[in-house]
Amino acid sequence: MQELIPPARLLLGPGPSNVPYRVLRAMSTPVIGHLDPKFMEIMDEVCQLLKKTFRTQNQMTFPVSGTGSAGMEAAFVNLLEPGDTAVVGVNGVFGTRMCDVAERCGAKVVKVEAEWGRIIDPARMIDAVQQNPGAKLCAIVHAETSTGVLQPIEELGAFLKKSDTLFLVDSVTSLGGVKLEVDAWGVDACYSGTQKCICVPPGLAPITFSTKAMEVIGKRKSKVQSWYLDVTMLQKYWATGEAQRLYHHTAPITMIYGLREGLRIIQEEGLETRWERHAAAAGHLEKGLEGLGFKLWAQEGHRLPPLTSAHPPQGWDVEGIRKELLTDYDIEVGGGLGPVAGKIWRIGLMGENACVQKVAVLLRALQDFA
């Protein structure tokens, strides 16, 4: 078997995004042990950086040793016990996945559905929580990667803050690319992935749990159904502060090296500057696409800057041209899922790709098909 030589792709799909050379360089750093005192320092640094990125003071803020979906699972299996009720917003693949995960925890799921490509009216989420007193949690996707919709969550958070219901948010495609304020918005549990706006390869799921969430977990009657994702044990490894860290599982050291560098780059740029850069690049892309005859799909006023969804111009071979872009131009864009499979494209401008240079490359390539 030959040396690994994959093509050099420009990743403008729904993730993974291209990884800065600094992150790859950090990941080629020789490994040290997961219980080495020097690694503990690195863990502390990563947790500090994650807190800044999530805008939270939550002590239990760490990277789950798996991809974004493991983060989703970690949130649900820790917070839910059999018989609990979960109110879940569903307007795309990831809201749908949340329901599946919650049901596997033995929870009763109350779905609040909206059309794909549109937001869920926050008032309907609030209403569903009020209709289900005692609901253990209310979950929603901040940035639906399957549709390119940015869900407003502040109003819902403000409401839930005054209730006993926990607020769980999926920020896989928003963290580091779109404004997200975990503490200020009353979010109790929030998970993300490394391969979107954080610009680190897939493999870790940053997550944070509020004190309120940790108290609920502390009162569980049953063990968390996943040993691997059990935060009551993981906190003894990750969230000890000065105390002795207890071995749980071997941390994915190289991925953590990469995450540290990715988060360091974010801090150097500044989170607000980064949000603005994503918004500016997306605005540039939207204008360019419309100029080429694309029709933007996601609900106006609620479009997700890191991921633009659009119908290609009439007459275009939607999937055929997408494949040509990949094979001839080395440019990856994403296809549609579910009701819009084969109908739309999902174009990601995440992390270092959120810039006019990358927009220019794509738009010029698309002109060849116009």
Next chain:
Amino acid sequence: MQELIPPARLLLGPGPSNVPYRVLRAMSTPVIGHLDPKFMEIMDEVCQLLKKTFRTQNQMTFPVSGTGSAGMEAAFVNLLEPGDTAVVGVNGVFGTRMCDVAERCGAKVVKVEAEWGRIIDPARMIDAVQQNPGAKLCAIVHAETSTGVLQPIEELGAFLKKSDTLFLVDSVTSLGGVKLEVDAWGVDACYSGTQKCICVPPGLAPITFSTKAMEVIGKRKSKVQSWYLDVTMLQKYWATGEAQRLYHHTAPITMIYGLREGLRIIQEEGLETRWERHAAAAGHLEKGLEGLGFKLWAQEGHRLPPLTSAHPPQGWDVEGIRKELLTDYDIEVGGGLGPVAGKIWRIGLMGENACVQKVAVLLRALQDFA
């Protein structure tokens, strides 16, 4: 926050082991998409290499997107349903962990215990299965990382092959370093980790399921409790052969690049040669340690070449010298766990560290404390 510059450690503990520069170089390769046709080719190659390393023809052979403990969890949650019986051998940390994981699946666990540092008599495992007709699975740790014991499993495999009980084996510290024959020994499910004898950073758990195991999974009455680890869905992404691969979760691409290179190195060396090299290095180490007054701990005749456990000479500050080795010599060795915490050392010679050069470094450093 400064650039990441961890110390350059010689990793002679229970894992992670040092990673060859070729693997680190492969991991610094720019990322491509997890649904890119070129990535599908890489996935096929990794699966082929894993089959060779596990010595199996099992179609469902792939790397779980998590560390070795995620592999353990993947094996149990897929094979067990609430009410099932699992016979589990326990003579160290990882057998104990298996029981915890199995109980979280709602299974009834029948423990077959032996003293830490000694093997479990295969006849006692067979007896326990016979005493529990209808047991869904029988699980044992091939290489107990907490004790340095290599468990004989062939006889148990031959017995289980003729029964309906599935044979589940933990090969975290044996795969790639010690003889393991998944098909010939009748193993139905076997998981490992990348950070031991495979010499790839922690973050993936190679796993394989036999046809018999997949049939049992296919007849489940309940959904697998973990969405993330559900092999009925994962097989549509990983084990499709020529068919269209279905997205499940974003694969940890960079880790898979590293695994491909680590497995390629193993094939270049040859698996038997590698097993012999581990055995030779361990023999050399054992002799040297005894010469220094160490007393080997694991049961004679059943010592695990990649991990040697031993009591340091009388009068040594067991934990103090271990720390000095780390801070002054940049050499990591492992401490004892459970009943031998603070009493033994666990010295790993895994992958590229299984050579006389590394043994010489350690022995010479130890002479300074004699």
